Amino acid sequence: MAALAIKQHNTTVLENLEKGDLLEFKRGVYSHWAVYAGDEKVIHLAGEENDGLNANINSASLFTICGRQFNKAFVRVDDFWKVVNDCKVYKNNSKDRKMSPATAEEIVKRGLDMIGEIGYNLLWSNCEHFASYCRYGKPKSDQVDSFFTWAAVSGAVAAGILAVAVGSSKEKKKKVEERLQTA
Template structure:
């Protein structure tokens, strides 16, 4: 889809957005996050060379960031339209149900103070962590938590599969020994 397809929707989001709101930009398999400043401006954490903002994540960055912080990310102040691209933006302050947001002027101040280079880690310090920290004072990414949960479930399944395989192999060995001794 093109940016024109979502233009009316995104204009509607901008008319409703207030300074300090979190904006979510769904990008397919992940969402990009920003803090709304007002006047069609946002502050967000994005990779150098636009890495990640438009879904063009360089594989070398994906595989070098897990478990290790690298300085390939920048907190930027940009025009909303430079960040939204062809996404259908949403105001997403859903974490307000679990965390108390700071006053709007403090959220904006926190975001502006962070402009410049910053470390990045897809699981521990991504754009959603950044936006949540500005609004709530807490690093929190539901995307990262979901990914970690699925990794743990996958790891547990592999372990259980290995145990079951060992159990069946042990049964077969006992059966073979019984047959040999008879």
């Protein structure tokens, strides 16, 4: 039942796509990104051996594509249905609010011009960076930005808790020393 609902959702998304639209394939803890090239084809950054096409994740490694470590990745054209696999896909041009997209022809051309092996870095050159570069001429990853924001906030909260704990500990130490001096 759920698989049928996902298939219907993805069919509706596919029917409403235009060349140059960005696609976000929800993979659970992360999203895979691609550019719609038309004719049920997508251009995306993926690892070797089918990677980027499924949702298999090995959380033991941070610098991965779909759970597998890579020093390199490939820009390639694949069938929409091969990439979507069993996850939900969404048209996501949300960065249009902040950046100006190129024409559909230019977006697809940028992607096709990069076909082949390129470097991969989870933080600076991932599939979302690639898709954003194709559409806007600028590599941008909201997933990475969100991670850095989360890390900064978490660090600030931890520092605040530590400061309170250290301050409280100093106060206790001072009170103990005062008591010992008066005894």
